Structures are given as C-alpha cells and as structure tokens.
Amino acid sequence: MSPRFSRRDFTKFSLAASAAMLAGVKGAAAAAPKGEPIRIGVLHSLSGTMAISETTLKDVILMLVELQNRKGGVLGRPLEAVVVDPASNWPLFAEKARQLLAVDKVASVFGCWTSVSRKSVLPVFEELNGILFYPVQYEGQECSRNVFYTGAAPNQQAIPAVDYLLSADGGGAKRFALIGTDYVYPRTTNQILQNYLKSKGIADADIMVNYTPFGQSDWQTIVSQLKAFGSAGKKTAVVSTINGDANVPFYKELGAQGISATDIPVMAFSVGEEELAGMDTKPLVGQLAAWNYFESIDSPANKSFIKEWHDYTKNPKRTTNDPMEASYIGFNLWVQAVEKVGSTDHDKVIDAMVGLKQPNLTGGTAQVLPNHHITKPVYIGEIQDDGQFNVVWQTPKEVPGMAWSPYVPETKNLIGDWTKSVSCGNYDTVKKACLGAKHG
Amino acid sequence: MSAGTLLELSHVSVTFDGFRAINDLSLSLAPGEMRAIIGPNGAGKTTMMDIITGKTRPDTGVVKFREHDLTKLDEPAIARMGIGRKFQKPTVFEELTVRDNLLLSLKGLRSPFALLFAKETAEEKARIDGLLHTIRLGREAPRQAGGLSHGQKQWLEIGMLLGQEPDLLLVDEPVAGMTDAETMETADLLREINQTRSVVVVEHDMEFVRALDVKVTVLHEGSVLAEGELDQVSNDPRVIEVYLGR
Amino acid sequence: MNASLSFRGASVTAVIVVLLTGVLAVGSLLPASSPVQVSPFIMTLAGKYLAYAMLALAVDLVWGFAGILTLGHAAFFALGGYAMGMYLVREIGARGVYGNADLPDFMVFLSWKSLPWYWWGSDHFPVALLLMLVVPAGLAGLFGWLAFRSRVSGVYLSIITQALTYALMLAFFQNGFGFGGNNGLTDFKDILGFDLHSPYTRAGMLFISGLILAGALLAARYVVGGRFGSLLIAVRDAESRTRFLGYRPEQVKLLVWVFSAVIAAIGGALYVIQVGIINPGEFAPANSIEAVIWVAVGGRGTLSGAVIGAILVNLGKTLFTAWLPEMWLYGLGALFMATTLFLPQGLMGLMRHLPEKRPSEVTPEVTNPEGGEA
C-alpha cells in the first residue's frame, strides 16, 4: 500500500518535521523550511484506466517534495503538494487544472500522461499562464510556452530506436511492422518513422502499419499477420507503439505463438519496468524497448534514487521507470529555476528555465532547450527474465529534443524558441514568421 | 360468409412450439349478438381472443370482421376498426386518475403528435361524465386508478371499452374475483351494453353465464365442441365428459 | 400529491435555475477584488453542471416517463457536442498551430489535404446548429423506429442502446474517422466572434445555458403534463393495453425518444462551449450509466430531480476528487448503493415525504406488464 498523502497530512508532517529539527535530531543537515508553504499541483489519474501508469508519478512527486523539504524546502519555505484525481477523464483534467491554477494557486503543476489529457489542459494553462511539467514521451508537434516537456520527443526515442534496428547489432532489419494503438502518439510517431524509413531506403511494401483500439485484448489475428509479414525472406522487426494496457495480452500472444526476439524483435516505446512488473517476462527475453532511463543502469545517482524510492514506498520491489526520471528532472529543474529567480512568479520562472541543467539519474545532463524540451540520452534495452532491461545500446551523447519533426512535410520548417529574440512555439524558419495565434 | 355476419373465424389454426393451441376453429357472430364462450383450461379461449385482436397471428385460416381480414392487421389497427378487448386481469393505468383513464380511451385522437397539443373539449367532458355514470364511478373520478378496488377496476376497464365505442367487445372473465352482488351487476351491465354492441364473453362462472342468457360456444382443445343454448349444451355428453370426465 | 404529478415543481426549478445563473453571471463580472466575485473556475464548473443537467433531463424523460432505461444517451449528448465542436474548431481558422486557415490542426497533423465532405458548411453557425439538432435526432429516430417498431423492450433495449454508444465511441476513436480521434476537438478560441475565455462570454454563456435548461424543463413539463403525458405514462405502465385502445406505443415512444435526444444534444453543445473539449470518451457507456444514476439520485420521473441529481452528484465528484483523491470512489459507490436501498424515489421522494410524514408510497415498478399474457 502506498502511503496516503493529503494536504493536511502534509502540513502535519512538515510541522512534525520542523519540530523534530528544532529539537536537534541528528542528521538534519538543512534548516527547517519556514513560512507560507509553496504549493505545487499533482495532476495524475488515480482512478480509471490510466491509474495503472499515473499513480506512480504522483507518488514520485510526493517523495520529491518530502526530500526537498528535508533539504530545507524551496526559498526556505516548505513545499506542499496538492493532489487531485482527474480520474482518466479528459475534460476532468481541464477542470482540475483550472482548479489547481485558479483556486489552489499552485506555483507549478506536474501531471498528465496521455496526449489527450495534455491537449485538454493546454488551453487552461495558456489562459491562466500556468506551468506544466509533462513527464512522458510523446508525439511532439507541440511547443507551448507554458509546458516543459521532460519526456522524450520522437527524435529522442523513436528515431534512435529504428536506427538500432537497422544496425548490425540490432539485427539489420529490412522490413518493418509499425503497430500501435489508434491514437495520436502512434499515428504521429509512425508517420515520422515511415518517412524516416523511406529516407533510409526501405520500400513501401516493406512497411506494414496497423492500428488497434485501446485495450485491445485479443491479438491472435494480428500476431499471425505479423508472422506472415515476417515470412518474406527479409529480416523483420516490429516497432510497437501499443498503449500500456494492451501490451500484456500482446506479448502473451507473441509468446504463445512462439515468436521470440531472435525471430522478430519487437521494439516498444511504451513498455517499461512498470509494465513488465505485470508480465511473465520469460518468453519475452530479448525484446526491446527504447527509453531515456532504465532502472538497471548502474550509476550512483540512480542507485540512491531507487533506494529513496524503496524507502518512501516501503516496498523494496517497487520498480522505477522512465517517466519517473522525467518527473524527477522536471521537479529539480523547477526548484532550480525558483531558487535562481527567488520567486515562484510564473513568467519569471518560465524565462529562467531555458538553459538550466540537471544531471540525469543515469549519467549525462538534461539541459532545458529554448523549445522547452530537454536533452536526453537514449538507451535501447533488452528485456531480461528478471523483469529488468539490459542496456545494449546508447547514444554517444545526449540528444536535444525537437518539438517539430523534420520528417513531417508540414512541420519540417518549424522550430520552437521561447527565448526573448523569437518567443514563438511554432516559428516558420522559411517564412520567418510565427504561425497561428500563439505568441508568448 | 353470410351477409349477416359481424365476425367470422374459419379454419383457424395456430401452433406454439408444436402445441396446437387452436385447431381448425370456425366460429361466427351476428351483428348485435352476445356470445358466451366456455371451456376448460387450455381450451384456447385466450388464444382465440389474441388472434381476433391481432396479438397472435394464426398459422392458417381466415378471420374476418365485416369485410376486413384481421390476420393482416396489428392490434391498434384492429382496435381502431371497432373491436375492444377487456383482459382477464383488470388492466387500467394505475398511475393515472380514473378520469384520465377514460379520457385516453375516448374514440377519436390517436396520433401522439396531435395529442401533444390537444385540449379536452366540452364534448369529451360530457362523454366522460356519461361513462362515469354508467360504470358507477362518478365519485372516484379524481382518484388514481391504482387505488380502486378490484371490482371497481373491472368496471373502469369496461368503461374504457365503452369509451372506445367499439362495435364488438371481447370480454375475458369479467367476474373473476367479484362478489355475487358485483357479478350480477356486471351481468346487467353487459346486457345493457349488448343493446348497442356485439359482445363475446369468455367465462368460467356458470351462474354468470346463465344470468347472461345467451348462446354458448364450448371450446375444447382448440376447436368448437358444442354450440347452442346453455341448457342444451350442458346436457351434451361430450361437454360433460370434457368438464367432468377422466 | 401523487408520484406521477411530482413533475409539477419543474417550473419552480426552472425559475430557480434562471435566477441562479443570472446571479452567477453578474457575480462573475464583478472586479476580482470584490468578496462576492464568482471566479472563472466556478463559472466553468457551473456551465458543465448545467450541460449535464440537460443530459439528465433527457434521460428522465425517457426513463422516468416512458420506462425506457437508456444506457446510451450520452451518444446523443456527444453527437451534439461534436456538431458544436466542429464549428468551434473551424472558428479557430488560421490561428491554429500550423496557421492553416482551411484545415483544423489535427488534419494538418495527419497530413490530410482537404476537408472531408461531412465537414462542409461546419464553419457557419446556423449549419452547426442544424447539424447539432438533425444528426442526433436523425440517429435517435432511426434507432427508435427500428427498435420500438419491433417491440424491443426492457433490458434488450437497454443493452442495444449501450451497444450503439459503444460502437460510436469506437468509431470516433479512429483517427481516420475525421473527428480528431482520441484527442477529439479542442483548443477553441471563440464563438460567433466572442472570445471564449473572456469573462463576458462566460457570463453570457452561463446565463444562456440557464435559460436553455429552464426552457427545456418547461418544454418537458408541457410534454409530460398534458394528454400526451398521460399516454406516455399509460404506455410505460401498460403498453399492450394502449395498443388495444388503438394507440401505437411505438409512435409515442419514438416521439419522446427523439425529443429527449435533442435535449441531450443541446446539452452536449453547451458542454463543449463551456468545457472546451469534446472527445470520444464522452460516448463511453459508463457516462450513460452515470447519467442514469444522476436521475436515480435526484428522483426519477420528476424532471426537477434529474436536474438536482445531476448537479449534486457532479458537485460531489468535483469536491471529492480534490479532497479525497484516493478515496472518493468509495464515497461515490456507497452513494449509489445507499440511494437505491434507502431512497428508491431519490431526493425528490425524500422531499415529498418529509413534510407530510406519510408512510412511504410504493412506486409502481416499471416492469413490463406484458409478462402476464404470454
């Protein structure tokens, strides 16, 4: 059971913590935070279909808040997390976002998972000039002044992953099945990948695209189609943008029909440690995933993060995953920005963000780019029988996130740049103009 | 089919899951006639009513009302043609007032769209008052029908039938569950109705049938076993066997 | 007095709705410094509740008065919403992310080259209004005509209404369907030239919503109050009897069904304007079931109860998802169980009984009376 953490509990906790520190408890390194708490919002679904993924991110933020307060808070003031449940309901996301910004007056919001939830809250954040840290890999093609995208853009996950599949180490695939859940992230990612693969000399006939509805649970037909697709005498690989829930039955069916990673490797963008925890990974050994973080990566920062996490959740088996690291990076970047400008004022913090650096848990540095995306290392991991990933490939250095894909004709000339000189999320470098109505 | 026939069933059969509920039934009714139909349980009395009113379609046979073939029509069409039916269990609209029950039954407006904008006319009010008097429920008019006694509900239903102004009334066991006094009053009521309309009564209660004093048809296993005056029929050995035998 | 006449309070409710929305609208235009200023947050919430109240009213019409337990009414709500959403998306024009004046962002995004034919005319408000009314009414008419004509009733009807909304949900989820897939339609800028984010538009929209809801309440009251209403209740309680009186219950049901679908659709359109997003999740069967629950909580067959139930349950949801983010489902679940167990007539039933101290009346159950005459 995860510990409950309501606002009131939190106040109690911080009072108790202050009292303990005043009494001179050993190990209390920093001064106890004092004064009016700084509120931050946590906007992750705790019920409904997305609770399965998002609950963990809420826990991470609560843990980070606790750690930060132990370190003396922010600006000497304690942090207070305001947790709400948007219940996997997209309009409710917008409503809760408005509540956090307008009623609770939070300094920043950490939240959202699905693209639609982000799209739903975006107008609210822009209207009320809030700050959203979005910690999940996504389809790109968006660049809002009020959002910091700490998850991967397509060029930080999808493109390197396909590069790996094309490489000798990855098996040198010549034929690609792009399968995904029918929503905007897979649609866009696959569109980008199709164009990219063509630029790499893969013929149209060697690319198969298939979309399934959310929560698809019967994969028999599609897996057999994959098998048939793979029997054209060319090395075949699958790029999966299947959404969380549907992955378990998909991999179970792969196992049942005897397709192993050495036959047809499956490269997934939405399967992480958390998803694997719900699967029997023995039949999946060698299947691939591309992320910017893996729990198995051996680094001091990661080790201590995992330890904090286990202590906080009182569960030594609780896994960590990529969006958790993205939350961690986002949170720390925000703390840095607030400390830098000495205020939680939204405009000041937003302007201070660009250029800030935060060490990744797995080594390297995340730097906030003018387009409000960050630099990230890319790792390819193979599933092991213990439910972890074994990193088999990584980019030599961090890859800067691109908001707009150069492989989509409509966006190849677009850039996002929120620094003073441009201050536009969708700047057309050919027309030298900011498109649409979104000016900072 | 003779000219003086209002309703005629000829060689009607219907089968449910292999069970012949009605078997080559033929029956005819003259205009203005009142007929009692008797028969043991399962003889097909209710099914016959269902066929006449369009609820059940026969497998074979013809049902004619005046010159119309009823087997081609559904319940509302048959009802509008002038056949009213009273159920065995009194079925009135319990949540509506007695008055509203009667208002709904009045011959005339049947299109729901027209009803949306319809207002009660003075003529309609007069007709309802008349009906209330006939069925002796004048004082109950504003009450919810659900609160009426069993016998009152039976009368209300008869009143609704009258409101339809049908040429033919089908009445299914109208006195089941009534006191003796109510039974006799009901018989009077039916005779009164019969002065202007044809009536078919299905009934078990022999006293009641005797009180009606009309021609009787005995149904058995889906076809007519005997037909005639009650005394004559009740002495028929086949009828006696069916009722008392085995 | 009696259960069937309990909708008489609908006109009172209508007046209260208009007054309340008027007060809120005026309150929202006060300067932010004023202690009684109504925040935009409250305004968007109120707008959403009113839209849901329309849906609940629609459900109550068919469930409370025609005895049709619909588990798919959100379909009409969402269709109305999409019709309005299409207009609002076209209103964005060249102010979208890609600056494309002809195509909505999500179409540019998926590399569509031109508008699909079913989007033609959607940039004209009157066309949008027409679509909003005609499409849901048409679908309801077709569906109802088929279903009522062949006397589909009871749970069979409930389940196929659910299948209908489920099928629509799957269809709208598809990106190829041309309505933005899972993301739906969002990021609206203005309506008829009025900025959607301006306090004046919000205040105006809320007041208009209040007027429309009040109007719908009165219209519904008129429909169920007259002779048609008597017939409706007659059909609900003893359908076959009405047939032997010469009525065609399928026509009666169809009429109220289509009327109800239109009310739901208008609710959906108001919802989209004030909530700012419409996506296929609105078609989810769970949404339709929830709408039924609002009606049950408020009191079925009372019109006012539907409105009150929708507002109270959603208010509870708003509060509890914030106060008890991890426990609120227990509360909601317990509320539904308690309502059915202890308040079979909903809150309106409670209100009716409290002052009079009468032993609880038994509501005649809407079981199908055909059962006895197989």
Added chain:
Amino acid sequence: MADVAMSGPAALSGRKMRNGVRGIFAAVLLSLLFIQPHHARADEDAFAGLATTQFNTIASSVDQIAQQGGPRALPVLRALADRKLFAAREGDGLFIRTDSGWADARSGASASPDEETLRPVRVNNRVRLAVAAAEAELELVSGTPAERQASANVFYQRHDPAMLPAIDKALSKTDDAALKDTLLNARAAALLSPGAPASDAQAQQQAVAKLKAAGGLDARGVLAQASTSEALDPATRKAAEAAVSSIDFKLKLWGFGQDAFYGLSLGSVLLLAAMGLAITFGVMGVINMAHGELMMIGAYTTWLTQKAVLSVVPALGSFSLILAIPAAFLVCGALGIVIERGLIRFLYGRPLETLLATWGLSLILQQVIRSLFGPTNVAVVTPPWLSGSFHLGGIEVTIDRLAIMIFAGVVMAGLMLVLRRTPLGLEMRAVTQNRRMAALMGIRTARVDALTFGLGSGIAGLAGVAVSQIDNVSPNLGQSYIIDSFLVVVFGGVGNLWGTLAAAATLGVGGKALEPLVGAVSGKILLLVLVILYIQRHPRGMFPLRGRGVES
C-alpha cells in the same frame, strides 16, 4: 472435434518445434552480415572474445567455439544463454555460476573468484542467435535424437550456406526419416540462400520443389528471397515465384481454419465471461454491473494462489493454476453470497435498480483492489505446460487458448449438470419460475437466491482464472469485459444457456472473420451494428425463452 487427440504426440512434437524456432529470419541477416573472416585455429583461445564488451566480438567468439567443438563448448554456451557466464573486469578470466558456487569456464574445475571483480558477459539478440546456431551445430552431431531434430530445425530456419558441409555430414549419418526430411529441407533452403556455392539450374529447381512440398512460412521466406536473388538461374527464380504463390494459396486456405480457431477461442473467452452473468442476470434478473469485478477478483485470487504456492511449495508452482480454480470459485462464490445477502435481496422486483446499486459496488470493489494491491498490473505466470503452440496441419494451435476452450466447455457442462441434475438446480428453477409457489412447497427461497447468486459469481471467478492467462490482471480488468458479457447474454436470449453459448461462438467467430477483412476496430463496430440490427429483428435474442413470466 479432434481436441483430445491433438494434445498427445502432436503436442510433443509441437514443443520440440518451438525450441528450434529461434532465429528464423534474424538468421538470414546474420548470415549476410556475419561473414566470418577467419577460420578458427585449434590453438586459438576462442573463449577470449567472450570476455570483451563488444557484441560482435562475443558473437564471433561463440561461432569459433562451436567450430572448435570440445567438451567445454556446450556448457559454456549454455551458461552464456542462461546469463550465468561471468567475466573478470580485468583480464580474460571466465567463470560460470553454479548452484554451489563458481566454476572456471575453460576447464570446468571449481573456482572461487572474487565476486566483486566479476561482471556478467553481455548478451543481446545477436549473441543469442549465435549461441542458438552454435548449440545446434554441436548438438546435431552429439545430441539426443530430440536435440538433433531441434538442431536440424534451426539449420532449416537459419539456411546458412556455410552450414552445407555440416548438413551433408549429418545427412550421411542418419537413418531417421523425419530428421532426414528436415535436413533435406535445410539443404534445399541453404542452396537457395545468398552466398550459396554456385549450383546448376536443375539442382536449384529440385531445391525449389523440395521447399514447395515442405510448405509453411519458413519455406515461403526462403523462396520469396530466392525469387528475387540475382545469383540464381532465371528459371529457378520463376519457379520460386510460382512456389511462393502456391504456398500462399495453401496458407490462405489454412487461414480460414486458423480464423475459425481464433474465433472459437475468442468465443470461449466471451462464453466464460458471460456464463456467470447468464445465471445472475439471465436467471435471477439482477443486472449485475459488478460481474466484471468478480472476474477481476477471480484473477487476483489466481495471482495470490500462485504467490502462496510458490512461497510454500515452490516445486508445485506450475500447478498452482489448478489450485486457483477451486480457490477462485470459492472466493468469488462466497463474495457473491455476501453481495446477495447484503445488497441484492433488498432489490428483488426492482431489476433496473440493481443496475445502479451494483454499479456503485463495482466502483468500490475496484478501489478496494487498487488500495490493497496497487493500481498496476500483477504478473500471473503462465505455467510451462500451458505455453507454446503446435501445428495441426497448417493451423497453429496455441496451447493456452486451447486450454481455455476446453475449460469453457467443462464449465458449461458442469453448469448444465448443476442446473439439470442437482436438487439445487431444481430449486433454482422452481424459485425463478414461481417464487411464491416454491416457497409454499417448502423451498427456502432466500437460501436458494443466495446460492444461485453465489454460483453465478463463482463462475465469474472461474472466468477470471482463465482471463489471467491471456490478459492484464489489474483493477480495470472487469471493465473491459462487462459490456461484451451483457451483449452476449442478451444476444443469445436472456435466461437461456444454450443461447449464451451460441451468441459467444457467433460473436467470437464473426469478430475474427471480420477482423482480417476490415480491421479490428471496424470489425468490432460492424459486429455491434449487426447485433443491434439482429435484436431489432428478434427482440428476444437468438434463443428466446418461451412461456409466461420470462420478461423482467
């Protein structure tokens, strides 16, 4: 149906097949990229490459080890595949982790290295492929008959021309007809593959004919490649093209059977999910929206049983699923009885209100499970005896699906027996048909109600056990089945188990027949529309109950 006969020898050979299935297609490429520049010399330390961190060096080291042979080759390769091979961080020491401690990889002698200085030897798919091929090479000569057959399959799937001498050697040494056939296929496949030694047109066309006769996806892959290969005779290319279309035609025909299998297996899942509802909803008239949650609890019971068995008697771990069947039935049955006594019994005669109350209940049950076990999926392990597949002609039969089909049949038969042949079944029918009369005859109707609801709930639990093998086990599990379950019961005809069976089969087969034609989403939409239209024509479902008083 031939279900029972299949599970015998056919299943066995199916599993053998599967062992060798690794690397069909990857191998093609491997052979392309992996032209070995050097031939291993006997004196070279082939093992040294394993101690590096480069995948390509590790993989070529594996190949060398296989070519050198020797007693240590197989143990080391197996340790590598099992991730039990470790290398020293400094130097080229290699050690194998054993049950009791450590062994030196090169000698096999026990060793005691400093564990702090060791790191596992890196493995990726490329290395795994190389290991599989190397194992096959070694086992083809020295393995048991079963291992040799499996190795031959690997050769066939790998069809590396470099293997031709090894294949010829193995061919000359065996009399086993099946093994010989596989090797001949492998030889034909290798001859047609890129890099094969030049051969005359006749030999090539014989190879094409051989593969055409073999059929299947493996042969198709080789032939498809051959049909475009510049290295081959034009006539051969043409023949290969014809062979591909002939195989495709056969595959297409078998595809119908395959779709039927998929459909029936989907149907049996639907049947299991709907059967409990056919009791609680169909027989008792309770619109039980918490039915899916009862399935979900059945699935969690399976998970808990598995955990408990693994921690108490790990040896019986793979049979915990058997134990989970009664456990889930009892847990969900008991819960069902509690629900009936605590909630449902106050709502008889108000069927529509049971919908609202059980909907509330379903929210609570979901949240309880979420609070107890967390919101994420839990892992229910598929035991080895349920995993894998075998071929029945051209139809691939997955064992877990087959097991679910049989399980659904058994549950259905058991339910029929309970309803028809037991006093409880008799009382149940009596109570549902005429409650007052039943009570007058001395039947304790309250008890019968509770037991009936318990029975339906217990069956939902059984469905949960089955579903745990193929789907997510999470608090949301129930939500994904509830709509389909109701649809099945209503489509079939409320209150009629045969109708439920027919509806489940129709929806399953119909769905799977439509899916390849119009796609998964449109197929499902089309099916829903067809069901709606069907119910318009037949307002009481496929098998309407006749008689009085069936309508709720």
